[in-house]
Amino acid sequence: HVREPLGTVMSPKEILRNYFGYDNFRKHQKDIIHKIISGRDAFVLMPTGSGKSLCYQIPAMIRPGVGIVISPLIALMQDQTDALKQMGIRAEFLNSSLAYEQAKAVEQRVLSGQTDLLYVAPERLVTSSFQYLLSQTRVSLFAIDEAHCISQWGHDFRPEYLQISFFLQNYPGVPRIALTATADNVTRREILAKLNLVHAPRFISSFDRPNICYRVEPRQNAIKQLSDFIKTEHRGNSGIVYCLSRNQTEQTAQQLSRQGFTAIPYHAGLDSKIRMNHQRRFLREDGIIIVATIAFGMGIDKPDVRFVAHAGMPHSMEAYYQETGRAGRDGLPSDAWMLYSLADVITLRRILEKSEGSEQFKRIRQKKAEAMLGYCETTRCRRQVLLGYFDEKLEKPCGNCDVCRGKIETWDGTIAAQKALSCVYRTGQRFGAEHLSNVLLGISNEKISYFKHDRVSTFGIGTELSKKEWKSVFRQLAAAGLLCVDVESKGGFYLSPASKAVLRGEQEVRFRKDPVPAKDTARLRKF
Numbered sequence: 001h002v003r004e005p006l007g008t009v010m011s012p013k014e015i016l017r018n019y020f021g022y023d024n025f026r027k028h029q030k031d032i033i034h035k036i037i038s039g040r041d042a043f044v045l046m047p048t049g050s051g052k053s054l055c056y057q058i059p060a061m062i063r064p065g066v067g068i069v070i071s072p073l074i075a076l077m078q079d080q081t082d083a084l085k086q087m088g089i090r091a092e093f094l095n096s097s098l099a100y101e102q103a104k105a106v107e108q109r110v111l112s113g114q115t116d117l118l119y120v121a122p123e124r125l126v127t128s129s130f131q132y133l134l135s136q137t138r139v140s141l142f143a144i145d146e147a148h149c150i151s152q153w154g155h156d157f158r159p160e161y162l163q164i165s166f167f168l169q170n171y172p173g174v175p176r177i178a179l180t181a182t183a184d185n186v187t188r189r190e191i192l193a194k195l196n197l198v199h200a201p202r203f204i205s206s207f208d209r210p211n212i213c214y215r216v217e218p219r220q221n222a223i224k225q226l227s228d229f230i231k232t233e234h235r236g237n238s239g240i241v242y243c244l245s246r247n248q249t250e251q252t253a254q255q256l257s258r259q260g261f262t263a264i265p266y267h268a269g270l271d272s273k274i275r276m277n278h279q280r281r282f283l284r285e286d287g288i289i290i291v292a293t294i295a296f297g298m299g300i301d302k303p304d305v306r307f308v309a310h311a312g313m314p315h316s317m318e319a320y321y322q323e324t325g326r327a328g329r330d331g332l333p334s335d336a337w338m339l340y341s342l343a344d345v346i347t348l349r350r351i352l353e354k355s356e357g358s359e360q361f362k363r364i365r366q367k368k369a370e371a372m373l374g375y376c377e378t379t380r381c382r383r384q385v386l387l388g389y390f391d392e393k394l395e396k397p398c399g400n401c402d403v404c405r406g407k408i409e410t411w412d413g414t415i416a417a418q419k420a421l422s423c424v425y426r427t428g429q430r431f432g433a434e435h436l437s438n439v440l441l442g443i444s445n446e447k448i449s450y451f452k453h454d455r456v457s458t459f460g461i462g463t464e465l466s467k468k469e470w471k472s473v474f475r476q477l478a479a480a481g482l483l484c485v486d487v488e489s490k491g492g493f494y495l496s497p498a499s500k501a502v503l504r505g506e507q508e509v510r511f512r513k514d515p516v517p518a519k520d521t522a523r524l525r526k527f
């Protein structure tokens, strides 16, 4: 379709050079492009930043007709198509931000064959004006971007995406390509089934991001830990701080600003003008810290983000991988730094309990949160655990995570575990770490006298550890599945069946010493 003056059709490689300005294809790109050009389907699972867009953009420029790109990223469509237009590529978008006349003009250009790529939101597909448009147009391909949004088991389900399934049934002869940067096994199978791609060729590349250093610390004083981290390691750098709530983003941005950083909030509750403005500033200015909820970041392509910090635990490993993946796209050393606490697990569980959805759905979400906690508490190389979650095996420890670098120390916690577990049992299996630690330490207070917990046999038997250490013990027992958290009783613990072996003395327990503060690890860090 893209013709040189003599009327010869350009090859993919020529388009890559002449339009995109790159000399060589990256891994998989060439194969995928040839598959699509020849009319086949494809499933593409490659990390963010690996160059998935070219895989449908080039075929859409070569095949006759318009390529329809289905994307949930309405806010970015204008930027995306503007960037393509700048390169001389005939791209348009249709979404709710366009006025009626503007949309009509776009449709007109599509109808008269002046468009190679048309970006649309999934909800657009089912409108009658769009269906009419397609009935009058030749479609070269369908690209389903962020395809994991179709999966109810994925971490970013969008109901509008379900419509794509039905919609595509009307176009059996048009090649379709589904692309995502995040999908565990279950999610992958669901995408393939829903988009009828079970027999399509699959292109999956390594998810390792070797330039990202993964680090996790228990949360004590979030703001202090966060500002120490940025001060000592990332002064003047661009970074993203993820918080669990809108409120928290506002407060954190304020507190960081007070300490002299340029920190701005971003969340779905902000006025859309302010939101866009903050996003623009982050993309265009240097050294901006954006403090965001998960609403921020899908499709953000800023190469020099030097750190992604999590003030709380994300709800799944997929989300964690995707969010941390926004660091270091330029390949230079970058940090993925996280604070977590058992409170995060309890918060996530509460949100889940209140949410709609089947029991199965909730169980899967629960498992995802547990996997996330397991990652936080691991004594193995973090990269091995992270990649292992996506069914990818890393043979040797990576040497570029806090576990590999910091020599995580462990201690024999069998006796402490027995004391902690029996304290849970003696107090009726409904109290949290704070109260239980007080009982073990023999601290008398109103709550303890009220429940007569100064008379149970575990009162005061744990003075060998500090309160902080006992809390760490409880957190790690929960992470190891020896204690369960009861949401009904505000996060009280009860014993899991697995705890019996520990109480009977049949199983040894090892705990990790909580990592040293950020200041000390700074010295260890050298990529």
Ligand code: ADP
Residues within 6 Å of the ligand: 022, 023, 024, 025, 026, 029, 046, 047, 048, 049, 050, 051, 052, 053, 054, 301
């Ligand atoms: P993804 O969709 O997988 O997150 P993009 O398609 O946005 O990734 O590409 C990420 C970056 O890599 C873009 O800046 C893109 O121009 C660049 N890129 C893609 N393919 C190549 C290539 N073959 N050579 C060099 N750069 C490339």
Ligand code: ZN
Residues within 6 Å of the ligand: 381, 382, 383, 384, 397, 398, 399, 400, 401, 402, 403, 404, 405
């Ligand atoms: Zn490692």
